[in-house]
Amino acid sequence: MQNLTLGEAVKQALREEMLRDENVFVAGEGIGVGIHNNPKLPTHGLLEEFGPERVKDTPVSEAAIAGLAVGASVMGLRPVVEIMFNPFFTIASDQIINHAAKLRYLSGGKSKFPLVVRIKTGAGIGAGCQHSHNLEAWVAHCPGLKVVMPGTPADAKGLLKTAIRDDNPVIFIEDMILNFIPMPVPEEDYTIPLGPADIKKPGDDVTVVTWSKMLGTALNAAGKLEQQGISVEVVDLRTLAPLDEDTILKSVRKTGRLLVLHEATRTGGFGGEIAALVAEKAFNQLKAPVKRITAPDIPVPYSKPMEQFYIPNEDNVINGIKSILG
Amino acid sequence: MHLNKLNLLRSMLQIRRFEEKLEQLSRETEKIYGMMIVSTGQEAVASGVGAVLDPADVIISNHRSHGHLLAKGADPKLIMAEIFGKATGYNKGKSGTLHIAAPEVNVLCTTTVVGGGIPIAVGTAFASHYKQQKNVTVCFFGDGASDEGSFHEALNLASLWNLPVIFACENNVYSGAQRVEEHSKVKNFADRAIAYGMPGIVVDGNNVLEVYQSAMKAKERCLSGEGPTLIEYKTYRWGGHSTHDQQSYQPQEEIELWKKLCPIEQLKATLIKEGVLGQEQYQQMENEIKQAVEEAVKFADESPWPQPEDAMEDIYI
Ligand SMILES: Cc1ncc(C[n+]2csc(CCOP(=O)(O)OP(=O)(O)O)c2C)c(N)n1
Ligand SMILES: [Mg+2]
Numbered sequence: 001m002q003n004l005t006l007g008e009a010v011k012q013a014l015r016e017e018m019l020r021d022e023n024v025f026v027a028g029e030g031i032g033v034g035i036h037n038n039p040k041l042p043t044h045g046l047l048e049e050f051g052p053e054r055v056k057d058t059p060v061s062e063a064a065i066a067g068l069a070v071g072a073s074v075m076g077l078r079p080v081v082e083i084m085f086n087p088f089f090t091i092a093s094d095q096i097i098n099h100a101a102k103l104r105y106l107s108g109g110k111s112k113f114p115l116v117v118r119i120k121t122g123a124g125i126g127a128g129c130q131h132s133h134n135l136e137a138w139v140a141h142c143p144g145l146k147v148v149m150p151g152t153p154a155d156a157k158g159l160l161k162t163a164i165r166d167d168n169p170v171i172f173i174e175d176m177i178l179n180f181i182p183m184p185v186p187e188e189d190y191t192i193p194l195g196p197a198d199i200k201k202p203g204d205d206v207t208v209v210t211w212s213k214m215l216g217t218a219l220n221a222a223g224k225l226e227q228q229g230i231s232v233e234v235v236d237l238r239t240l241a242p243l244d245e246d247t248i249l250k251s252v253r254k255t256g257r258l259l260v261l262h263e264a265t266r267t268g269g270f271g272g273e274i275a276a277l278v279a280e281k282a283f284n285q286l287k288a289p290v291k292r293i294t295a296p297d298i299p300v301p302y303s304k305p306m307e308q309f310y311i312p313n314e315d316n317v318i319n320g321i322k323s324i325l326g
Numbered sequence: 327m328h329l330n331k332l333n334l335l336r337s338m339l340q341i342r343r344f345e346e347k348l349e350q351l352s353r354e355t356e357k358i359y360g361m362m363i364v365s366t367g368q369e370a371v372a373s374g375v376g377a378v379l380d381p382a383d384v385i386i387s388n389h390r391s392h393g394h395l396l397a398k399g400a401d402p403k404l405i406m407a408e409i410f411g412k413a414t415g416y417n418k419g420k421s422g423t424l425h426i427a428a429p430e431v432n433v434l435c436t437t438t439v440v441g442g443g444i445p446i447a448v449g450t451a452f453a454s455h456y457k458q459q460k461n462v463t464v465c466f467f468g469d470g471a472s473d474e475g476s477f478h479e480a481l482n483l484a485s486l487w488n489l490p491v492i493f494a495c496e497n498n499v500y501s502g503a504q505r506v507e508e509h510s511k512v513k514n515f516a517d518r519a520i521a522y523g524m525p526g527i528v529v530d531g532n533n534v535l536e537v538y539q540s541a542m543k544a545k546e547r548c549l550s551g552e553g554p555t556l557i558e559y560k561t562y563r564w565g566g567h568s569t570h571d572q573q574s575y576q577p578q579e580e581i582e583l584w585k586k587l588c589p590i591e592q593l594k595a596t597l598i599k600e601g602v603l604g605q606e607q608y609q610q611m612e613n614e615i616k617q618a619v620e621e622a623v624k625f626a627d628e629s630p631w632p633q634p635e636d637a638m639e640d641i642y643i
Contacts, residue, residue, distance in 0.1 A: 034503050037572050057508065060441070061475070088439065128438070130425060131424075296637070299420075302421055302422030302424070303411030303412070305633070305634045306636060309634035
């Protein structure tokens with residue numbers, strides 16, 4: 001099996017889908033010729049292979065990039081547009097939240113908008129809060145959008161292929177730290193459906209529900225706890241919308257304990273949704289209160305000691321799990 | 327305001343040496359976390375515009391901000407400490423290089439969201455107008471930022487309400503890896519002013535005296551209540567977008583050509599020719615500036631780190 005970073009896996013998916021379907025094109029800032037001439041990045045080399053008609057470098061114009069995707073998709077193309085960093089998505093959000101998410105509904109189900117918005121995200125690169133703000137809860141809150149946040153390169157490849165073939169608008173959020181960590185990725189053409197969560201590690205004592213980069217943190221914590229005789233089940237959501245309620249509930253009914261882990265800030269974070277789901281549907285099986293481990297409710301600070309304080313770490317997870325095990 | 331050309335030279339030299347140090351530290355040491363964005367080659371814009379500003383005048387800056395900050399009189403020590411992420415920095419380590427605010431000198435916002443500062447400048451100018459204060463706002467942004475919707479909305483509103491703001495567009499030929507022709511059909515970004523009924527002028531951004539004159543004129547226009555001006559400063563970014571940029575798209579001959587138009591060398595030559603500056607005096611200026619930069623590094627280096635929990639401070643009042 002090949003070892004790829006998340007960025008390389010994304011590139012493989014983009015490339016294969018572009019070869020498979022000529023209606024697929026990519027657009028965004030610096031995706032053809034960028035300031036980082038680095039083969040590890042998700043769109044590196046696509047311009048050379050597919051040419052400037054299908055690999056569109058755009059001006060710094062997020063609203064127009066998003067609108068381009070909305071308009072092109074209703075005409076039958078399959079745009080995959082990139083928003084460089086999650087905070088800049090706010091500029092694109094009118095087109096995505098007010099339009100992409102709603103126009104099919106407003107057409108009475110007659111039109112479709114098969115577009116993908118790829119967004120880079122995540123703290124831990126010293127770029128401060130205007131580059132590192134995780135906003136997945138914003139988009140997961142909007143009916144009409146599907147929201148994908150892969151935690152491994154292998155998932156990223158299969159999920160992105162499905163996202164591109166999906167007839168709905170899909171928000172595909174890639175944590176940048178995962179672009180530095182190569183992991184095994186199957187070489188063949190495969191897809192992973194949007195919806196099902198994946199149990200990355202089975203266990204009996206406590207369920208950790210997480211996604212994206214925090215998957216690694218959860219698995220590391222689970223590994224350490226295993227040595228102390230604590231068995232952790234790690235559920236990787238992979239997609240926030242649609243949400244795989246069954247897998248979450250089944251796991252919590254088995255373990256009786258839930259810890260939700262995400263890097264985004266706490267209040268209004270998607271972790272609250274998971275906690276509410278379990279409170280509504282598995283309350284009687286809970287042996288302990290639900291626990292959330294998240295970033296605190298602050299913007300991402302620049303300085304390293306404070307940035308590290310912001311990002312949930314293994315110790316936070318281990319302590320959190322121990323606290324609910326009592 | 328009396329023009330002191332030696333001060334212009336000193337200001338440009340200060341920016342150059344300060345940022346050279348930043349680049350060196352960023353490449354050769356672990357002292358600086360994350361990317362480093364500098365304005366080498368563009369110093370005349372910050373220094374020339376900065377020289378027309380009074381303490382009460384406001385700057386709204388962008389990701390390429392060190393020159394704007396220094397030209398407004400910000401303390402190099404506090405900038406350096408912020409960039410090091412130290413507790414003594416302008417923003418206690420919360421901002422880093424990308425978002426330094428120095429309200430002490432009325433640099434009220436540095437935003438790294440491209441185009442994000444332009445509407446804010448409309449607001450600060452509105453406040454000056456509302457309070458009938460005799461001060462102006464300068465908003466610095468790049469050629470690339472003028473492609474954002476925020477630019478167009480902000481210029482229209484500022485013009486409609488005759489607000490005292492100078493839109494200083496630093497056309498440094500690139501927006502990320504895109505050359506200007508690759509991101510816009512207009513030859514001069516100043517032409518975009520026509521659409522909003524305000525004057526748009528093109529100025530040699532490497533000639534600090536012309537920069538100064540143009541900013542003075544725009545400031546007078548603001549203060550007489552006639553409203554904003556868009557000034558496009560034609561200049562060039564010698565280095566890449568940031569220290570992480572290998573400049574694969576930037577032709578070496580082009581860089582060399584622009585280096586010959588160095589704003590500092592140009593003014594220096596003029597001043598020597600005019601007999602205002604001697605070699606010895608220049609050397610002394612250099613020494614003073616280099617020493618101040620070293621002192622800033624020492625201050626930043628010896629300053630304490632913030633405590634991790636300090637992250638929780640400063641969000642609400
Ligand atoms: C809204 C937004 N989109 C994209 C970026 C990424 N980005 C940072 S600087 C830059 C180029 C800006 O070019 P320009 O405005 O000409 O300023 P310069 O860097 O040349 O000084 C881009 C695209 C950003 N910071 N903000
Ligand atoms: Mg530029």
